[in-house]
Amino acid sequence: MFPQSAPDRPAEGEVVRLRTTGRRVRLAATTVVLALILAGTVWGTDDDFPFGPFKMYSTRADPDTPVVSTRVVGLTALGEEVRLSGGQVGLRRAEFEGQLPRIVEHPELLGLLADSYAERHPGAEELVEVQVVLRRFGLVDGQQTGTWSDDVLVSYDLEDGA
Incomplete structure (x- = not known):
């Protein structure tokens, strides 16, 4: 049936x-x-x-235009750089880069990253400054040239701001 x-x-x-x-x-x-x-x-x-x-x-980028990479670093009193991204402070790169205009307007927000770093690394050397650094890698025909330059977009002096 x-x-x-x-x-x-x-x-x-x-x-x-x-x-x-x-x-x-x-x-x-x-x-x-x-x-x-x-x-x-x-x-x-x-x-x-x-x-x-x-x-x-x-969209497609020009293969001869430098590539920009954003870094966040903390500086110790001895001038040593400490990476403040990823697991170091509990903030993902994309989350941070989305907040860049706000951070440029209010650099004191970088102090929060230093506080987070100090909480996660209690034995680490104290930071005196936090910087947002734009590293530009040179390209020719889409290939790295080996040249690069760093520009500090914004910085916050932790000793003056505290």
Whole structure:
């Protein structure tokens, strides 16, 4: 015996046609989504994803433009650099870089990184300054040239700020 369809349902293989209202709703929804994608593509930013372009994947950098790497370092009284990223302070790089405009505006926030470092490393030498350093690596045809330069974007003197 073959299963029979319920009386109010069509048998398998029968075509069920949408009513006019259903077609209009689907067409309107499709039009809205396509309009959002088009507007996001033309005027959007990463914040508009998924309706805007995710620029990390949708653009290409010039192969002769230097690559910039952001570092956060603490300086000891002897001038030694201590890395303040990742597991050292409990903050991921992307989280930190997302806060850079705020940190540039309020450098005293770098003191929080020094406090976190001191809590996680109680026996470590005390820090006297925290810096955000932009390291630019030179490229030619997409290959590193071996040259680089460091620029301090923002710094905070822990002795003066405490």
